[in-house]
Amino acid sequence: MGTIQALRGTRDILPEEVGYWQRVESAARQILGRGAYREIRTPIFEPTELFERGIGEATDVVGKEMYTFKDKGDRSITLRPEGTAGAVRSYIEHSIYSQGGIQRLWYTGPMFRYERPQAGRQRQFHQLGVEVLGSADARADAEVIAIAANILQTLGLKNLRLNINSVGDLEDRQRYRQALVDYLTPYKDQLDPDSQERLSRNPLRILDSKDERTQEIAKDAPSILDYLGSNSQRHFEQVQQLLSDLGIDYELNPRLVRGLDYYTHTAFEIQSDDLGAQATVCGGGRYDGLVKELGGPDTPAVGWAIGLERLILLLQQLQEQPQSALDFYVVSKGDRAExxxxxxxxxxxxxxxxxxxxxxxxxxxxxFTRADKSGAVACLILGDEEAENHTVKLKWMASKEQNAIAQAELLENTDELRRQLDSQKP
RNA sequence: GCGAGCGUAGCCAAGUGGUUAAGGCAGUGGUUUGUGGUACCACCAUUCGUGGGUUCGAGUCCCAUCGUUCGCCCCA
Structure with a gap:
């Protein structure tokens, strides 16, 4: 066909479904506002180097999924694949840390990853995210999780599972990585091909492989939790205690690994069974090293991102889109009347x-047929006759009652009109 | 990047080598030229994603290509 279509992995959000988006956005805005989180809006493209340094060059996101191109000034530009790097860049660039205390930020907007689209995954997708910068306290970890749970629960989502883990600090992870490689190497030939590849590149990922045989082997692998230093351990215990205090159910999952290099300590995911293979609605964790890595002061931080397409997929399974009722549908015929x-x-x-x-x-x-379909509470009718007398016929759609009224009079007592309309609404 | 399924009107579709491509919804016009949700009538694909091939003949078989869906990898 000669017609132009949206690019692979992108799609239009049509008026028919935009109500879901608006509901999510307004619920999130309200909850985040109550939590004293402030919105930040950063550019959709950034210097490629920001993501290479921030997310990690060895990760798949950077290695093979970025939309990278040269602009006319020969700069290497990348469409942001996630929101944290940009938010942190902005935090550093504007010295937001110098305002002191703790910064609670949130953002929403499109993200871009060059991947094969499938259920719950597109090349342009949208995230809602929060970042709490400047606190190493376990309460910050627990708070952001509570905020995420609050948003999802407010929207009426059910059957969600919160998985948490700790990947320790850099030293813990280094020691664990070695132990894991030592354990897995003898089994190398029995691992699935992908995992054999990962053994040298990213061994922690082998733990959540979907291959059965690999799972069998990974079952008896050493656990990260046994390699946490005492600080890491205490932090993680505090997080768990606080989640219990908050009444938030969680599952400890020592095999949970996040894909981006910057995560430290707490890692968590909220998943649903109703999404197909891409089950994660919300993923996040602590990233104490990132701000310093990107050239800022050593600043602990924790945050998460919710995949909005996935969230809305769940919402659509549960409930109808909210419809805003129309007050009037105006029909007219004839030049003066129109x-x-x-x-x-x-x-x-x-x-x-x-x-x-x-x-x-x-x-x-x-x-009138269109008036009926519009769902309007009342119809206003103007023809030659009404135009002549400057009147209008007011017809209540439900009762079919109709009466003539002067146009000026209709506009006079709007409070009464409002009351009448509301009393007719279902 | 890899694997599998699918591409017939705005939407849902029937059709599995043989004259003119069912049907439904939506849309438009009319029955009712100033009154809706019902009913009835009419119209709405020279064409089956695209290109090539096989055949007397292809929506139907073959190849390629594009798109799409689901899965892998990975992630929100």
Whole structure:
């Protein structure tokens, strides 16, 4: 076909479903506001180096999934694959740390990863994320998890599982990595091909392989939890205690590994069984080394990101999209009437009513059919007769009752009109 | 990047080598030229994602290509 289509892995969010997005955005905005989180909006593209340094060159996200190109000034530009790096860059660039204390930030917007699309995964997708910068306290870890749980619960989502783990600090992880490689190397030939590859590149990932045989072998592998130093251990215990205090159910999963290099200590995921293979709705954790790595002061931090497409997939399984009821549908026929209808519609809109004006010029019957489909509570009718007397017929769709009223009178007592409309709504 | 399935109208589809491509929804016009949700009638794909091939003949078989879906890798 010669028509232009949206690129692979991108899609339009049409008016028919945008209500879900608006509901998610407003719930999130409200909950984050109550938590004293402030919104930050950073650019959609950044210097490629930001992600290479921040996320880690060895990760798949950087190694094979980035939308990277040269701009006309020969700079290497990358469409952001996630939100944390940009937020941290901005935090450093504007010395936000110098405001002292702890910064609670949130963001939302499109992210880009060059991958094969499948259920719950697109090349352009959207995340909602939070970052708490400046606190190493376990309460920060617990708080961000509580905020995420709060958002998901407020939206009515069910059957979610929270998995948590600690990947320790850099030293813990280094020691564990070695132990794991030592354990797995003798089994190398029996691992699936992907995992054999990962043995040298990213051995921790082998733990959550979907290959059965690999799982069998990984079952008896050493656990990261046995390699945590005393600080890491205490921190992780505190996080668990606080989650219990908050009444948040969780599952300890020592095999949970996050894909980005910057994570330290707490790692967590919230998953659903109703999403197919891409089960993670929310993923996050602590990243104490990132701010310093990107050239800022040594600053502990913790955060998460929710995949909005996945969240909305779940929402659509559970509930109908909210519809905002229309107050008036205006039908008109004849030159003078049509002009008056426009003016009347506009005055009603300015007075706070929602009004759809039929512009088609088709017969009254057709216009009434559309009025019916629009779901309007009432219909306003203007023909030659009404235009002549400057009146309008007001018809209540449900009862089919209708009466003539002067246009000026209709606009006079808007409070009463509002009351009548509301009393007719289902 | 790899594997499998699928591509017929705006949407859902029937069709498995033989004259003119079912049907439903939506849309448009009419029965009712100023009154809706029902009913009835009419119209709505010279064409089956695209290109090539096999054949007397292809939506139907073959190849390629593009798109899409699900899965792997990976992640939100």
């Amino acid at each position: 002009a008056q209808a426009l003016v009347l519609a506009q005055k009603l809109r300015q007075a706070g009513f929602s009004v759809d004006l039929d512009l088609t010029g088709s017969g009254f019957k057709k216009q």
